[in-house]
Each structure stands twice: as C-alpha cells, then as structure tokens.
Amino acid sequence: MIISPHIVISLLTIVPLTTLAFPAQSISVKCENPNYYSTKYSMRGYSEEPNLDLLMSSLIQTTPRAGFVASIIGEPPHQVYGLAQCRSDVSNESCTSCLVKASQYLLRSCPYENGGIAYFDQCAVRYSADNFFFQLSTIEQHFAGCMLLSPPNEYQFKKQIFSMVKSISQIAAFNKTVRMFATGVNTQVYNSSRVYGMVQCTRDLSEHQCYKCLRQSFYRLSSVCVGSWESTSGSLSCILKISRVKVFDSDLTWVPPPDPDSMES
Numbered sequence: 001m002i003i004s005p006h007i008v009i010s011l012l013t014i015v016p017l018t019t020l021a022f023p024a025q026s027i028s029v030k031c032e033n034p035n036y037y038s039t040k041y042s043m044r045g046y047s048e049e050p051n052l053d054l055l056m057s058s059l060i061q062t063t064p065r066a067g068f069v070a071s072i073i074g075e076p077p078h079q080v081y082g083l084a085q086c087r088s089d090v091s092n093e094s095c096t097s098c099l100v101k102a103s104q105y106l107l108r109s110c111p112y113e114n115g116g117i118a119y120f121d122q123c124a125v126r127y128s129a130d131n132f133f134f135q136l137s138t139i140e141q142h143f144a145g146c147m148l149l150s151p152p153n154e155y156q157f158k159k160q161i162f163s164m165v166k167s168i169s170q171i172a173a174f175n176k177t178v179r180m181f182a183t184g185v186n187t188q189v190y191n192s193s194r195v196y197g198m199v200q201c202t203r204d205l206s207e208h209q210c211y212k213c214l215r216q217s218f219y220r221l222s223s224v225c226v227g228s229w230e231s232t233s234g235s236l237s238c239i240l241k242i243s244r245v246k247v248f249d250s251d252l253t254w255v256p257p258p259d260p261d262s263m264e265s
C-alpha cells in the first residue's frame with residue numbers, strides 16, 4: 001500500500017461526540033502527482049501562473065450562480081484547466097466564501113504540482129495543467145484515517161455499511177437534484193452508534209463514471225480499512241468518507257428504512 005505524502009486530511013474543528021449538533025468542517029486535498037503526467041512540474045514561476053490566478057478568480061465569480069463551472073484559461077501551450085462546484089443546498093454567499101477558502105487552500109497545499117483538488121463540505125475546486133474534463137481519474141486512490149475496530153458482529157457491520165454506501169453512491173450518481181453529493185447515516189450499526197457516510201463526485205463526470213469512481217473508492221477502502229469506522233477514500237474525481245461523527249454540515253440525503261428486526265424503535 002502506498003500512501004501519498006501529498007494528502008492532507010484534517011478536521012478544522014474537533015467535535016466531541018456529545019455535540020453532534022454543531023457540524024465540523026471536513027477538508028480533503030489531493031495533489032496531482034506530476035509523475036503521472038508528461039507535462040511540466042509546476043506552474044509557479046512559469047507562464048501558466050497568471051492564468052492559474054485568473055482561472056481561480058473566474059471560477060469564484062461564476063460558480064455560485066451556475067452551481068458548477070468548468071473553465072480553460074490561456075493560450076496553448078500555457079493553458080490551465082479548472083472546475084468548481086457547490087452543493088445544491090448552499091447559498092450564493094456561502095458558495096463564494098467556500099470557493100475562496102478552497103482555492104487558497106488548494107494552491108497552498110499543492111504549490112509545486114501539476115494540479116490538484118480540494119474537497120470542502122460545501123464546495124470543491126480542481127485545477128490542472130492537463131485537460132482532465134470528462135475523464136475518470138486513473139490515479140491511484142488514496143485513503144487515510146482508517147481507525148480499526150472489531151465490532152462484535154463484523155459481518156452484519158460490513159453489510160450495513162455497504163448498504164448505506166451503495167445507496168448514497170447511487171443517489172449521488174443518478175439523482176440529478178443532488179448534484180453528485182449525498183450523505184447518509186446508519187443508525188443500527190453497533191451498540192446504538194451511528195455511522196455517517198458522505199460521497200461526492202466532480203460534476204464533469206457522467207453518472208456512470210461517478211458511480212464507478214465511488215464504487216472503486218469503497219472497494220479500496222473496504223479492502224484496506226477492514227471493519228473501520230473512520231475512513232476517507234477517493235481520487236481526483238470523487239471522494240467517500242465514513243465516520244462515526246457527522247463531519248459534514250449538510251442534511252442527510254439518505255436514512256435507512258426501518259428494520260423490523262431491530263431492537264430500536
């Protein structure tokens with residue numbers, strides 16, 4: 001297993017389990033490792049740099065109204081490619097402020113890279129020196145924060161997590177209303193605990209690419225983080241989080257149907 005040093009996963013707010021009403025902000029950044037590409041290593045100090053700054057300010061301006069924007073700035077061979085998106089339930093103002101933070105965070109996190117993506121709660125921003133539009137990233141998935149735990153009934157545990165992740169992945173990919181972002185909770189996992197899930201794809205992908213990306217992420221996560229409660233898996237094209245704490249600030253897209261065998265009521 002290779003874990004890239006470029007991955008930064010952080011919780012800005014540490015939320016104690018007793019204050020779940022106050023959501024944390026979760027941030028994931030993945031830089032585009034230049035080794036996978038034939039193009040230049042960094043835009044900093046090159047002709048692309050002004051184009052990158054232009055790209056970011058244009059994305060910040062145009063995305064709140066549109067929800068999703070993909071844009072190319074500059075003349076060949078100094079073009080830069082970018083996209084930005086906000087969640088469907090986010091106001092124009094919150095979208096703008098999220099994009100400002102996300103773009104700054106992304107440029108700080110990936111200063112000497114070919115590109116990268118920052119996933120925030122309310123928005124995501126990606127840029128690259130290469131045209132990545134409509135392509136499912138083939139760069140190796142990353143994962144972080146596996147917190148291993150052996151629940152008493154591991155088989156049941158896996159089944160329930162699997163069913164939640166499958167449901168929210170299908171919703172994110174195929175329900176156009178949610179703009180490729182969905183969240184869910186499983187309330188019947190273990191000792192009355194809850195496990196939350198969050199998935200998101202970049203919206204240049206097709207429905208099937210999004211679903212495939214999330215399935216691959218979950219496959220990687222479940223083969224590496226066996227029985228884990230806390231994990232993040234994803235790529236330049238999508239992200240999947242599983243957590244005991246509600247580390248996102250949106251309403252839940254999916255809750256499980258009532259289980260007739262459950263002791264809870």
Ligand SMILES: *[C@@H]1O[C@H](CO)[C@@H](O)[C@H](O)[C@H]1NC(C)=O
Nearest residue numbers: 064065066089090091092093
């Ligand atoms: C954002 O502003 C535009 C006009 O600038 C408006 O058409 C749109 O409905 C607004 N969206 C939200 C979510 O407030």
Ligand SMILES: *[C@@H]1O[C@H](CO)[C@@H](O)[C@H](O)[C@H]1NC(C)=O
Nearest residue numbers: 171174175176177178252253
């Ligand atoms: C799509 O998502 C919206 C918002 O969550 C929901 O109201 C709607 O019923 C969903 N559509 C389908 C076909 O599931």
Ligand SMILES: *[C@@H]1O[C@H](CO)[C@@H](O)[C@H](O)[C@H]1NC(C)=O
Nearest residue numbers: 149150151152190191192193
């Ligand atoms: C189950 O939950 C109870 C109450 O929240 C807690 O006291 C107990 O330690 C938990 N048991 C395990 C095995 O986590």
